[in-house]
Amino acid sequence: MDIQPDKQNLDRTFASTVYYIDFYQRDYKWTEEPVRRLIDDIFYQFEDAYAKHAALEPNAESINARYPWYYLNTYVTNTVQGKVFVVDGQQRLTTLTLFLVQLFRMAKNLESKTSGWLERKIAGYSGVEYEFWMNHVRHIHVLKNLMDGAAPEDIDKSSGLTAANMLRNFSVIAAELSARLDSKHKFETFVHYFLYRLVLINLSVDSTHVPMVFEVINDRGVRLKPYEILKGKLLGQIDKLELDSGGYNELWDEKVRAINAFREDEIDSFFRYWLKSKFADNRKSGQRFDGDYHREMFKAEINQQLLLEHDSAKVKAFLKDDFSYYTMLYVRLQRASQKENELYPAVFFNSLNELDSQYLLVLSACAVNDPEETEKIRVVSEQLDRMFSLQQLQGAYDSNEFAVKLYEVSAEIRNQPVARIPLVFEKHLLQEISRKRATAVSSAFNYSLFRGMTIDRLNTRFARFFFGRVERFLADGMKLAMKHPLQNLVTLRGAKTGFHIEHILSRNAESLDAFGGDEERFEVERNRLGGVLLMKGKDNISSGNELYANKLKSYANTLYWNETLRSDSYHKKLDFSCFAKISELEFKAMDKFGIEELEERQKLLFDIASLIWGAKQYVTS
Template identity: 25%
Template sequence: MSKLENKIEARHRNLFDVLNEQKYTVDYFQREYSWGEKHIEELVTDLTSAFLNEYAPGDKRKEVENYNNYYLGPFVVSSKDGKRSIIDGQQRLTSLTLFLIYLNNLQKELGESQKIEPLIFSEKYDEKSFNITVEERIPCLEALFNYGSYSPAETDDESTANMAERYQDIVEAFPEELKNDAFPFFIDWLKYNVIMVEIIAYSDENAYTIFETMNDRGLNLTPSEMLKGFILSRFDHADKRQKANDLWKKAMMELKAFEKDEDQRFFQSWLRAQYADTIRPGKAGSKNEDFEKIGTRFHSWVRDNLNKVGLDPDSGTSFEQFIQHEFQFFLKAYTHILKAEKVLNARLEHVYYIHRWGIAPTLSFPLMLAPLNVDDSDDMVVAKINTVARYIETFVVRRSVNFRKFSASSIRYTMYSLVKDIRGKSLDDLKQVLSKKLVEMQESFEGVDEFRLHGQNYRFVKFLLSRMTAWVEQQAGMSTSFATYYQPEKGKPFEVEHIWADKFSRHQDEFEQEHEFNSYRNRLGDLVLLPRGTNQSYGDLPYEQKHPHYIKENLLVKSLCPLAYQNNPNFTRLQSELNLPFKPHEAFKKQDVDTRQHLYRAICERIWHHDLNS
């Protein structure tokens, strides 16, 4: 190797230096962008909370220079022939690019003029190119930059579709309290006070060695490890300390089998659920309180709040009991939730649902753990968790059909307050409290009457139709489930399809303007779930010609056909016993869309009613 190839550099750089008019490619083995909602939500929450802990209304912009820095970790690049390839850190840098695109779009709405664009793309010879270049992702990035949304095509890879979803998560996670005078301060802070360590290798061999060392042999202590060190240091007996250490290590391995950082999310959720009392008010300049501090430095919070946690600094026994009882109990409950998110389980079905459409995990997990008591039986733990998850699902569905958002930033104060309201409650009291909360909600299922598909809510519409379709079939004694339609393990995936073909000319007797037709065509009453490719085969036919094909499909689609009402006692019993306004449709006009919409509302009211005792 030459001297240059042997060279390795590491330097402290702010985000502006890292991204401003810089060019990176992504190494082939780092190609997949796999961050989920909770990763993005954590990034946005951590960054905005760190800023808000420094900012005070009335500050001058120059004072941002003296705000505390935020360390975002290292990234590794290989530099060859003037080109730089990201070896480690692609997830964070891609997520930051999505975040910067959102901030750039937001500042247009707010009338700001911060120079963010050079951190996203650079321009040469009148041609723009994104600073982090992966060819197949360019259409997605361009659409997000220009329009704030992207609808993935069938040819898109999983990473591109994931990027589009994570952008929407950023929209939901960004706090309202920064959409004011604090916004330009936040941009300054993000550009110049968020710090990364850039490690540059000038040969692929050295770059991969650094990558392996950082991922396999990293020695930095995590907050979980620091908490363990503090707690175990208070044990009175070495043998008990060793047993507790073995127990802790086994637990951390179990959690990390789900996700690399799941151990930290466990402690954040558990401590918030059971011990946090104070919350930062939702206004710029407020200081972080229990809920925020646990989210950023829970190991320090425990050390500073021993009384709240029930730990006696002068009694090693209290620390031993904490590990033997509280720790093990809440670990088991937490893993119940993690497993229920992945596989549909009848006893915890609502956990599965809210993992697909629910509030941010930083809110939902503390809520689900809050009512638990260490002497609860396993059955009681499951019942309480599922009850809270059912409340969360009903809450988000009601908000969604009324076109109301439920971003973490907009509901965090409400939900963290609810954590305290339901903490340690019996199952009966829990149901009473949460049922009352649903009764008090402003949003009702009257919103379904006007609900429609638009560019930003396809995922929710698919969720809604999947839940309704599975519920109707289950009430009729069939064995299908939500997973059958939302995320089937085999067979063709299901897609949201229109009953009306996209043919304005066929509906000019009822609509004078094409935009009126298009709006009505997107109403929920005109939508069904069909296997991919099915609707394409007869989708352009007039309704009268294609609706006989619907008899071969799921029961909610079949219900359009007169034949579904003949010799089908389970279906007709469902119709009469639940008083649901099913009816066949020989034709499908504007009034039929309204009738169908009324049916969907009735089904929603049955599935997501406010009485959690039934």
């Protein structure tokens, strides 16, 4: 038979079978909530029966005759060369083992004759070896120490999540059982009830059908994550002996742990980005991977290319090649998104703008073991930063349209040489600017489109990012450290430590006079990027709505860009004077600030942005 159901009580379940934890199974992840629910369910029936039959002696006959049986669910096993592997149900079996350990500890304290019986339900001789029936190989010390009476908090849990959860849940179980079983008679009655009347159904499944049964079982109740089911579908095709000798299970777990260290279940995001990067040519076709991507991988269209269905040789090659390479590439990107890498700093810049689409694009560009990998990461991330920023700065950005466009870019740079990548980005960038601004452009950055850019047309995060990049440009040019980390300039928002946009032109008579008293024009002009600065919280408050001459004083010792308004930056700071000369940028101290000065600052920002984002050609129309 392919599937062999067997109804059994716990006395039979934990008798002589060593249960090995199959590769399908997760770590032991049950939280306190399902453990307490199981305790309540078990005691609900027990307490009702015990109230009626408390006078009876606790023995097999009276318990089996008068106490109702309680169904604990199904567990699935697969026997390979005499070893019984748990395919599904490890969470429940492990929790029941923790019950048995606590009952054993209580039996010894109560000097109950059930202690020997309980001990044999936890561990015993399998052949000549003394083994725990639940064979958590890396965490056996937890069960052993608990059986020896050690306090959970004193037991080493460094072997992993399973150990930590076992110890935490044992504490819950120990407290509940100690409180509920308040007499030796009730305790011994419960032991008989627990072992004789709690029932499981074991489904013994042959190896051929394990992946199918595993997926169907996990379509109900609390489902496994897609990557956990995918693991079963892939590794289930490999002979178990070869799984061990080839280290495929260890390979999978190593890569998953590396990616999930970034964020819980991040591996699912990896698979979605990878599938989209290789098999989606537009946004609509990519959306099919947003759900159960593990199913999509085995549909005819994708499987014709992956060939992972019923082909263990292809599965092994996939794990060693594509899976191993792209997961490690993803880890490189994760690390570079958290901490700037000097080889490809734009990965970090993109993360500040929350442009996770860079994962899609880099995975698309790189082939397995790509010799141009580092250069592709650098170029793709720089081009994404450039495309995003220049569209923002020219009023040509729409988030939905940008996402659609990046799928087209991804399809065109897929496995392409690095020299081809900037050309693809440039083509699409020009198309988008022309379409959004309804004017044909031949340059990626045009002053005619930038000239009217105002702060209220940019989202706050990008506005801070823009001035942060300007600040970094100046710091690098002067060979000085930034006064504040770029990340702080972009992300900190606190009233005292955060950074805020401030208008150079405050609303007062002096400022209005500079625009002939035209309030409408004044309001538009003061919002231009050349008319605002990035200020730290307390600096922002201190300058308030003061006259420009007084505000100018408050710009001292703030950010380098702010200080370029002050004359002492040109007279006393040789590093800045040298940089201004070499860069040929038209920096200028401004003792007053009106229409002409604002225009000069706007043009200067344009020139700086042109250098930052590689658009050096100055096009005015």
